[in-house]
C-alpha cells in the first residue's frame with residue numbers, strides 16, 4: 001500500500017519519463033534550497049542583521065522563480081527549443097541574481113552567501129557540458145565580484161574592502177573546486193552513458209545473431225522453431241507452410257565459387273523478403289533451403305505468392321553467377337488447420353515431401369500437398 005502510494009506521489013510530482021523525472025527533481029531540490037535560505041534570511045532579519053523588506057522581496061523572487069521552473073519542467077509544455085541546457089543557463093542566472101542579492105542584504109553574515117556558489121556548478125553538471133559549467137562559474141564569479149565592489153564602494157563601513165577582497169578569494173576557491181568536481185563527475189557520467197549505449201548495441205547485436213542467419217539476415221532455424229510453436233498455439237488459425245529449395249545450387253558453388261553461391265543466397269533472400277507480407281515468416285531452414293510460414297493464407301493464395309516470387313527472381317538475373325543465370329527453386333506447399341504443434345509439424349513434413357516431388361518432376365515448380373485423407 002505504502003510503496004504504491006509513494007510511487008503515485010512520485011509520478012504526480014515528477015512525471016514518468018526518467019529524463020523529465022531527474023530534471024524536475026533537480027528543480028524541486030532547488031526550490032527546497034530557496035525555502036531554507038529564505039528561513040535563514042528571516043532569522044537574520046529577526047536578529048536585526050538584515051533588512052526585513054528586502055528579505056521578503058528576495059524570498060518572493062526566489063520562490064516564484066523556482067515554482068516557474070518546476071511547472072515548466074513538470075508540465076512539459078516548454079517549446080522544443082527550450083532544452084535542458086538552455087533552461088539550466090536561465091536557472092543559473094536566476095540563482096546567481098538570488099545569491100548576489102542575498103550577499104548584498106546579509107550584512108555581517110554575508111560570508112554564508114558565498115558558500116551557496118558551490119551549488120551552481122553542481123546543479124549545472126546535470127545539463128551542461130564541462131565547458132559550459134566553467135563559463136557559468138566565471139559569469140557567477142564576475143557578478144558576485146561586482147556586488148562586492150559596489151557594496152565596498154557605497155557602504156565601506158559595513159562592507160570593509162579588505163573583507164570583500166577575502167570573500168572574493170573564497171568565492172574563487174569555492175567556485176573553482178566545485179567546477180572541477182562537476183567536470184570530473186560530468187566526465188564519469190558521460191563515460192557511463194557511452195558504456196551503456198555500447199552495451200545496448202552489443203545486446204542488440206547478440207540478439208540479432210541469436211535469432212537471425214548471418215548470411216541472409218533471415219530468421220534462423222532456432223528462432224523459426226519458436227515462431228512456429230507460437231503460430232501452432234493460436235487456436236483455429238488456418239495457415240500455409242512452404243518449403244523452398246534452390247535448384248542446382250551446387251553447380252553455382254562448383255563453377256563460380258562459394259562467394260558467388262553466398263551472393264545467390266543473399267539475392268534470393270532479398271527478393272523473397274520483398275515479396276512476402278510482413279506477417280509472414282521467411283526462415284533459412286538449411287543450406288539452400290527456406291521455410292515460409294504464411295498465416296491466414298489459403299493454399300491458392302500461397303501458390304500465388306510463390307508464383308510471384310518465381311517471376312520476380314526471373315525478372316532479376318544475377319550477373320555475378322553467369323550470363324543469363326536466374327535463381328529458380330522447387331517448392332512444396334501444405335495447408336495447416338491450426339490444430340496444435342503436431343498438426344504444424346505434419347504440415348511441414350508434407351510441404352517437404354511436395355518439395356522433393358517438385359525436384360523429381362523437373363524442378364522450377366511448386367507443388368501443393370493437401371491434408372492427407
Ligand SMILES: Nc1nc2c(ncn2[C@@H]2O[C@H](COP(=O)(O)OP(=O)(O)OP(=O)(O)O)[C@@H](O)[C@H]2O)c(=O)[nH]1
Pocket residue numbers: 215245246247248249250251253257258259260261262265286287288359363
Ligand atoms: N555458398 C554456399 N553454399 C552452401 C551454403 N550452405 C550449403 N551450401 C551448398 O549448397 C549445396 C547444396 O547442394 P545440393 O544439396 O546437392 O543441392 P542442389 O545442387 O541445389 O541440387 P538440387 O537441390 O537437387 O536442385 C552444397 O554444395 C552445399 O555445400 C552456404 O551457406 N553458402
